[in-house]
Amino acid sequence: MKVAIIGAGAVGQLTASFLAESGTSVSLVVRRQEQVNELNTKKLTRINVDGTKTVQNIVSTTNLTSLPMQDLLVIAVKYSHLQQLYKQLALLPSDIPLLFMQNGLAHFEEVLNLPQKNIAFCSVSFGAQRVDQTTVRHRGVGLCKIAVERGKQHTFEKLLQLHCSLFPVEMVSNAEQMLFDKAILNSLINPLTAVLQLNNGELVTNKQAFLLMENIYQELTEAFENMEHSISFGDVVDLCRKTAENTSSMLADRLQGRKSEIETIVGVILNKALAKGHHLPTLRTLYHQVLALEESGERS
Numbered sequence: 561m562k563v564a565i566i567g568a569g570a571v572g573q574l575t576a577s578f579l580a581e582s583g584t585s586v587s588l589v590v591r592r593q594e595q596v597n598e599l600n601t602k603k604l605t606r607i608n609v610d611g612t613k614t615v616q617n618i619v620s621t622t623n624l625t626s627l628p629m630q631d632l633l634v635i636a637v638k639y640s641h642l643q644q645l646y647k648q649l650a651l652l653p654s655d656i657p658l659l660f661m662q663n664g665l666a667h668f669e670e671v672l673n674l675p676q677k678n679i680a681f682c683s684v685s686f687g688a689q690r691v692d693q694t695t696v697r698h699r700g701v702g703l704c705k706i707a708v709e710r711g712k713q714h715t716f717e718k719l720l721q722l723h724c725s726l727f728p729v730e731m732v733s734n735a736e737q738m739l740f741d742k743a744i745l746n747s748l749i750n751p752l753t754a755v756l757q758l759n760n761g762e763l764v765t766n767k768q769a770f771l772l773m774e775n776i777y778q779e780l781t782e783a784f785e786n787m788e789h790s791i792s793f794g795d796v797v798d799l800c801r802k803t804a805e806n807t808s809s810m811l812a813d814r815l816q817g818r819k820s821e822i823e824t825i826v827g828v829i830l831n832k833a834l835a836k837g838h839h840l841p842t843l844r845t846l847y848h849q850v851l852a853l854e855e856s857g858e859r860s
């Protein structure tokens with residue numbers, strides 16, 4: 561199977577590394593020639609959870625159309641970068657399957673405007689941290705869930721060959737529900753880590769942060785009646801512990817002075833809750849704090 565991944569950041573590099581290890585032919589599509597040069601000379605390094613290193617030679621390019629026809633295209637850029645990619649993706653053959661790896665919910669309907677016949681979404685709960693242009697640190701093992709929204713299931717089932725103890729993969733049935741559940745988990749973890757500058761594990765060990773996370777959980781369960789059945793508070797604590805050393809993607813954005821994914825994650829959840837008459841005051845305060853930090857243009 562030939563797979564190309566657009567975006568060689570934390571998630572793109574980690575996924576490429578595990579795909580290559582599973583015997584898949586994988587290419588990385590990046591936007592800077594400098595990163596192509598570095599990947600060619602230094603290769604791709606994954607720092608494993610146990611501290612060992614796995615190094616792979618991976619083809620990279622800045623030009624997707626220079627690659628031969630692929631069996632699958634994985635899109636691993638941030639939500640804000642999707643907007644520029646949609647035009648390019650719309651020009652690709654309609655039979656190339658697309659898999660989107662973003663957190664949040666705002667892309668769900670946008671992606672379905674693309675002409676491709678096979679479209680799936682992915683929700684990952686591993687921790688990944690980009691160390692540099694060619695190195696990624698695996699910061700916690702977590703499930704990679706794939707849900708096909710349009711087209712043939714078996715097209716994406718080939719990705720099950722990627723499944724291993726360090727990179728578990730599972731097919732699930734309802735893409736929108738899967739993204740909603742992940743957005744809830746991210747709403748509980750990401751803004752708190754970004755505002756307080758804590759890693760995921762500290763949300764459990766820092767008493768005040770833990771209290772805030774409990775408050776947000778309480779608010780969310782009042783707004784979304786069935787939420788407790790799909791996500792228990794124990795699941796949230798478990799995710800924090802499994803990715804304890806990780807700098808959440810939102811904290812990573814803050815530390816690098818980049819625009820965060822607050823709107824597609826927390827903004828969408830707040831709107832859904834508001835439509836049911838719930839204001840979620842604790843989560844709303846954090847939402848405005850993250851936006852205020854972005855507006856101030858601070859760099860830590």
Ligand SMILES: NC(=O)C1=CN([C@@H]2O[C@H](COP(=O)(O)OP(=O)(O)OC[C@H]3O[C@@H](n4cnc5c(N)ncnc54)[C@H](OP(=O)(O)O)[C@@H]3O)[C@@H](O)[C@H]2O)C=CC1
Pocket residue numbers: 566567568569570571572589590591592636637638639641644645661662663684685686687688689690806808809821
């Ligand atoms: N990191 C984590 O632990 C987790 C992240 N996620 C989600 O995964 C998604 C990706 O996050 P993450 O990997 O952390 O983000 P990163 O910022 O580390 O990586 C995004 C990459 O996309 C690249 N990119 C942007 N536009 C293009 C383009 N047009 N063509 C090619 N490459 C492009 C960027 O390039 P450049 O380097 O040039 O800026 C960057 O390398 C997000 O939605 C995030 O929420 C989900 C679970 C865990």
Ligand SMILES: CC(C)(CO)C(=O)C(=O)O
Pocket residue numbers: 663684685686687688702746749750760803806807808809810
């Ligand atoms: C799984 C988790 C919480 C890992 O940090 C994540 O999704 C993120 O950082 O965006």
